[in-house]
Amino acid sequence: MTLKTKNTILSLLVGAVILISYVIFILNGKVPAEDDIMGWAQNMVIFIGAGFVLVIVLQILFYVITSVGMSAKHGGKDRSINKILVSELVESNEMDKLISLKASHVGYGICGVGIVAGLVALSFGVSAVLSLHIFAGSLFLAGTIEGIMSIIYYEKGIK
Amino acid sequence: MVKKMIITNNIRRFRFFADQMSQFELAERCGVSRQAIISIETGKYNPSLELALRIADAFGVNVSEIFEYKFEENEAEK
Numbered sequence: 001m002t003l004k005t006k007n008t009i010l011s012l013l014v015g016a017v018i019l020i021s022y023v024i025f026i027l028n029g030k031v032p033a034e035d036d037i038m039g040w041a042q043n044m045v046i047f048i049g050a051g052f053v054l055v056i057v058l059q060i061l062f063y064v065i066t067s068v069g070m071s072a073k074h075g076g077k078d079r080s081i082n083k084i085l086v087s088e089l090v091e092s093n094e095m096d097k098l099i100s101l102k103a104s105h106v107g108y109g110i111c112g113v114g115i116v117a118g119l120v121a122l123s124f125g126v127s128a129v130l131s132l133h134i135f136a137g138s139l140f141l142a143g144t145i146e147g148i149m150s151i152i153y154y155e156k157g158i159k
Numbered sequence: 160m161v162k163k164m165i166i167t168n169n170i171r172r173f174r175f176f177a178d179q180m181s182q183f184e185l186a187e188r189c190g191v192s193r194q195a196i197i198s199i200e201t202g203k204y205n206p207s208l209e210l211a212l213r214i215a216d217a218f219g220v221n222v223s224e225i226f227e228y229k230f231e232e233n234e235a236e237k
Contacts, residue, residue, distance in 0.1 A: 002194050003194070004194065080183075083183075083187075084183060084193060087186065087187075087191075087192045087193065088192050088193060088194055091192065093190070093191040093192055093195050094191070094195070094206070094207050094210060095191070095192075095194070095195045095198060095204050096192070096195075154194075154198075156203070157198060157201075157202070157203025157204055158203070158204055159203075159204065159205055
């Protein structure tokens with residue numbers, strides 16, 4: 001499994017944790033009123049912000065742990081291990097860009113379908129709050145599927 | 160109908176004869192990640208023309224010595 005694959009899995013796990021936390025938050029009942037779209041949007045922004053922060057913190061930890069693990073395993077100089085990690089995780093070459101492009105195609109498609117679904121729901125009289133959740137859900141699903149596709153491309157190959 | 164082209168390479172052999180060059184060393188010389196070199200060696204990724212030329216240049220040989228190709232046979236032709 002490549003380092004980028006592991007990093008992507010970590011991001012997907014964080015996304016799952018945020019989603020589960022949001023579901024628990026809704027089930028707890030301490031939610032804004034059904035027609036309070038601003039309140040729901042604010043809560044979503046808080047959860048999305050928490051997700052970003054969690055991803056950044058965990059990726060830093062992942063970098064450190066991987067670096068320590070590689071040092072222990074190979075006993076190499078810190079500079080060469082740092083070079084490997086930077087080239088594998090930070091920099092992107094033509095293969096990374098191609099995989100990112102192909103994976104994002106799928107993500108954009110799903111996002112587009114979700115936005116249309118939300119608009120159709122609104123046009124049929126569904127509440128704005130529910131439509132907001134459809135939009136947010138499609139964004140989340142698009143990101144998840146994009147991550148999964150990039151993992152598949154890294155592991156199975158891309159031609 | 161255009162036949163599918165299958166591209167293979169001898170990078171691993173060239174690395175071995177180049178004083179057992181590591182994948183990381185080759186990656187550094189070519190300006191890509193080690194993972195890209197691994198993917199190319201295992202046939203999971205076909206490099207761009209520029210990268211193929213950089214790989215050949217790293218070994219000091221022609222591209223045609225590193226990469227080989229053949230066309231996939233159709234079922235009807237077999």
